[in-house]
Amino acid sequence: MLRKSVLIQVKGTQVYPDGREDKQDFQTIGSFYKRQGDYYIIYQESEATGMTGVSTTLRVEKNKLTLNRMGSAEQRQIFEPGVLYYSTYVTSFASIYLSALTEEMEIGLTELGGHITLKYNLFTDDEKISQNTLMIMIKEDTPQ
Template sequence: MCKSIRIQVMGTQVYSDGRVDKIDFQTIGSFQKRQEDFYIMYQETEETGMAGASTVLKIGENKLILNRMGAANYRQIFEPGALHHSNYVTSFASIYMSTLTEEMEINLTEQGGHITLKYNLFANDEKVSDNMLEINIKEDTPQ
């Protein structure tokens, strides 16, 4: 059964030159469990710089797959200790991206929960940044 949820995404990106970018946003989406995997679906907003794109997260026991479709198309796998490659495709260019997941904590039930990721991001085999991502999922209750 698909249910409406409130999603909070908090991220920190630390670049090799010491610059730090942070993001903290909330949105409404949907959440469901199919067999052993959880699915989170939401629309990107202006706040993320990807307005008009749809994001689907497929979360397994020790693996998270991000699929983003729309203005940019991107599929990335996060799995502790594994380096995964993909192409980030926009109407302007295609960039070869990789992630190396250092840590992953998944604590989800059918009522919601949280996910924490710590990973390194690479573009064209050059390290771009160290990243920390926290995703909190709660049932969306009418106010």
């Protein structure tokens, strides 16, 4: 399959132990393709995420998602239901050691696009810092 331009909508919610909640909702144009049975979603982060200058690649396998960020911030985080994965989030200011335990994952992708839903807990130093829900929608980018 050829790489194609798609509209990517990302909605995220983080609930902190004290009950506070942060929400993100942004849209961007990116690339989407399938190679050797896995889907790839590539986009540039923006001011909306606070990560200007970062390129994000999502590799979507049957029951696993790998997030790879490169640029002014770098991170490689794997999400797989029931498995705790460790990562390091590196910025010019500091490195933060994180781990993510995925509770739920729903992948509904075809060559035309689709959606991914993730529900996971994020930890640092084995202390829970947030419960997260992430929804990613992929639609073919139609010319205006």
